[in-house]
Amino acid sequence: MFRHLSLIFRNSLRNRRRSLLTIVSIAVSLCLLGLLVAIYRAFFFAEATPDQALRLVTRHRVSLANPLPASYMQQIKQVPGVKEAMIFQWFGGTYKDNRDPANMFARFGVEAEKFGIVNPEYKLSDSEREAFIKEPTACIVGRKTAARHNMKLGDRITIIGDIYPVTLEFVLRGIYSGPADNESLIFHYKYLNESLTGEMRDTIGTFFIRMERTDDANTISKTIDDMFRNSPAQTKTETEQAFGLSFLSFLGDVKLILLTICAAVTFTILLVSGNTMAMSVRERVREVGVLKTLGFTNGAVLWLLVGEAIIIALIGGALGVLLASGLCAWMRSLPSMFADLSQLRVTAPVAAICLLVAAMIGLVSSFIPAWGASRRPIIDALKYSD
Amino acid sequence: MSNVVIQANNLTKEYVRAEFRVTALDDANLEVHQGEFIALMGPSGSGKSTLLHLMAAMDRPSSGNISVFGQNLQALSDAEIARWRNTHIGFVFQSFNLIPVLTAMENVELPLKLTKLNKTQRREQAKRALELVGLGDRLGHTPRQLSGGQEQRVAIARAIVTDPDVILADEPTGNLDAASARDVLTLLGRLNKEFNKTLIMVTHDPGAAKTASKIRYLEKGKLLPEGQKPAEY
Numbered sequence: 001m002f003r004h005l006s007l008i009f010r011n012s013l014r015n016r017r018r019s020l021l022t023i024v025s026i027a028v029s030l031c032l033l034g035l036l037v038a039i040y041r042a043f044f045f046a047e048a049t050p051d052q053a054l055r056l057v058t059r060h061r062v063s064l065a066n067p068l069p070a071s072y073m074q075q076i077k078q079v080p081g082v083k084e085a086m087i088f089q090w091f092g093g094t095y096k097d098n099r100d101p102a103n104m105f106a107r108f109g110v111e112a113e114k115f116g117i118v119n120p121e122y123k124l125s126d127s128e129r130e131a132f133i134k135e136p137t138a139c140i141v142g143r144k145t146a147a148r149h150n151m152k153l154g155d156r157i158t159i160i161g162d163i164y165p166v167t168l169e170f171v172l173r174g175i176y177s178g179p180a181d182n183e184s185l186i187f188h189y190k191y192l193n194e195s196l197t198g199e200m201r202d203t204i205g206t207f208f209i210r211m212e213r214t215d216d217a218n219t220i221s222k223t224i225d226d227m228f229r230n231s232p233a234q235t236k237t238e239t240e241q242a243f244g245l246s247f248l249s250f251l252g253d254v255k256l257i258l259l260t261i262c263a264a265v266t267f268t269i270l271l272v273s274g275n276t277m278a279m280s281v282r283e284r285v286r287e288v289g290v291l292k293t294l295g296f297t298n299g300a301v302l303w304l305l306v307g308e309a310i311i312i313a314l315i316g317g318a319l320g321v322l323l324a325s326g327l328c329a330w331m332r333s334l335p336s337m338f339a340d341l342s343q344l345r346v347t348a349p350v351a352a353i354c355l356l357v358a359a360m361i362g363l364v365s366s367f368i369p370a371w372g373a374s375r376r377p378i379i380d381a382l383k384y385s386d
Numbered sequence: 387m388s389n390v391v392i393q394a395n396n397l398t399k400e401y402v403r404a405e406f407r408v409t410a411l412d413d414a415n416l417e418v419h420q421g422e423f424i425a426l427m428g429p430s431g432s433g434k435s436t437l438l439h440l441m442a443a444m445d446r447p448s449s450g451n452i453s454v455f456g457q458n459l460q461a462l463s464d465a466e467i468a469r470w471r472n473t474h475i476g477f478v479f480q481s482f483n484l485i486p487v488l489t490a491m492e493n494v495e496l497p498l499k500l501t502k503l504n505k506t507q508r509r510e511q512a513k514r515a516l517e518l519v520g521l522g523d524r525l526g527h528t529p530r531q532l533s534g535g536q537e538q539r540v541a542i543a544r545a546i547v548t549d550p551d552v553i554l555a556d557e558p559t560g561n562l563d564a565a566s567a568r569d570v571l572t573l574l575g576r577l578n579k580e581f582n583k584t585l586i587m588v589t590h591d592p593g594a595a596k597t598a599s600k601i602r603y604l605e606k607g608k609l610l611p612e613g614q615k616p617a618e619y
Contacts, residue, residue, distance in 0.1 A: 294496055295468050299465070
């Protein structure tokens with residue numbers, strides 16, 4: 001069968017403009033598909049890092065918008081298997097101007113002295129860490145954000161609260177480097193709490209818990225949630241990865257949205273490709289008669305026509321994968337608006353899925369016209385005029 | 387009977403077009419011997435090409451039977467017929483029918499891709515066939531870079547490259563100027579005389595038919611008895 005590969009390649013280049021347009025349309029569609037599959041993988045299949053796997057997040061059972069009393073901390077810390085528990089409070093607010101996406105980076109209030117234990121993957125020099133812990137108005141920022149805004153140690157950073165009716169003035173004391181997040185601004189929760197009055201004071205959104213062993217995740221989660229089962233603010237404890245996904249689910253059923261778009265993209269390109277392949281085969285009917293006269297069987301002719309479509313689709317698919325890789329790299333460099341995109345990559349399995357889809361598009365779009373042409377009697381095929 | 391190559395008995399081919407039944411070939415009987423060069427002549431629609439197509443197993447008869455080298459063609463499946471055709475039949479079309487994206491060499495090599503020969507052997511054999519038809523210096527030319535006569539010679543090289551027993555030509559000079567037609571007929575004559583190939587050629591041209599050793603006429607689907615011809619001839 002592979003003896004005919006050279007003929008298949010030549011035939012693919014027969015109508016260069018049409019082949020090129022088909023390749024481009026498949027490439028664009030497969031790029032979109034590759035990107036969506038990469039997003040899907042990054043959100044739902046990315047493996048937790050060892051540090052992430054050792055962390056649990058406790059929040060209000062109803063939703064993130066419902067606060068928990070900060071006093072839960074002491075009880076949580078007593079649960080067997082918990083190495084450390086830390087307040088982790090999202091702040092929001094505005095840095096300079098919210099209309100500029102570059103200013104959209106996350107801001108969290110933490111307990112600075114525990115931060116290195118609960119989140120050890122955030123790398124800081126000892127002097128920076130010490131300065132951060134010592135000074136109540138100190139903050140640290142990720143290296144990407146620091147680079148984007150040309151921030152230097154000692155700079156003053158003002159964040160105007162929106163949900164929290166306070167304006168916080170920070171002094172930059174450290175620039176951290178993390179394996180995933182390199183964009184957040186981390187400050188002392190105490191500084192925020194002391195600025196608040198009324199109901200907002202002494203309430204928090206989440207506790208981040210560092211476990212001794214990953215195997216204890218289920219037991220610890222259950223123990224914590226059971227502990228507050230009969231209190232006015234019930235808790236929900238889950239792994240950091242599951243928490244990230246639940247946060248994402250605020251956008252809707254992301255899985256369903258992604259899969260629906262993937263299916264729509266594939267189906268649309270299948271129709272476009274099917275039309276092109278049908279035209280291509282129709283132009284070739286007379287030649288099919290010639291090939292069969294020379295001794296090519298129906299199967300060999302079918303393989304020639306389908307193989308040509310598959311090759312065109314695979315070239316388009318490969319280009320699409322390359323484009324999607326480039327887009328993923330670009331998106332990783334963007335500020336994280338609502339999700340961690342650091343895992344967004346066209347991995348080998350994602351590329352394989354895209355190429356498989358491309359091959360299937362080639363096969364399915366060409367099979368029916370190719371089957372019809374290959375079964376056409378020689379005399380009919382020789383008399384055929386387009 | 388030992389040197390009978392093609393034996394057609396009571397061969398009939400009918401086509402059904404809408405509610406009409408058209409008899410393209412009516413009860414034809416023909417015996418072709420090894421090394422014969424037969425020209426089939428007759429007016430348009432007389433059934434010449436239909437008879438040729440049946441001999442090449444490109445079509446199946448409505449009734450009657452045809453055997454080539456003792457092989458009853460009706461008994462073969464489509465795939466077997468395709469393989470049989472590749473081995474035993476060389477076919478030359480009026481309109482050359484070369485594959486436009488392939489060079490002369492690649493066009494001629496095409497039928498050999500269905501054999502067990504390796505690439506080097508295929509290339510050597512295709513080159514020899516092209517040299518035989520006088521196109522040894524046009525191996526890398528695509529059909530667009532060749533004249534009509536040269537294209538037809540490439541088509542003849544493609545028809546003989548598998549060393550078939552029978553060469554069937556459907557108006558091989560129909561699309562050529564006089565000089566090119568003469569070259570092609572000379573070539574076909576050589577294949578018959580020097581290589582003892584059995585040749586059956588459909589033609590409208592009485593001059594071309596004279597190249598053949600025997601002329602058989604058809605009229606209104608009937609193969610006329612040897613020596614008999616339609617009134618207009």
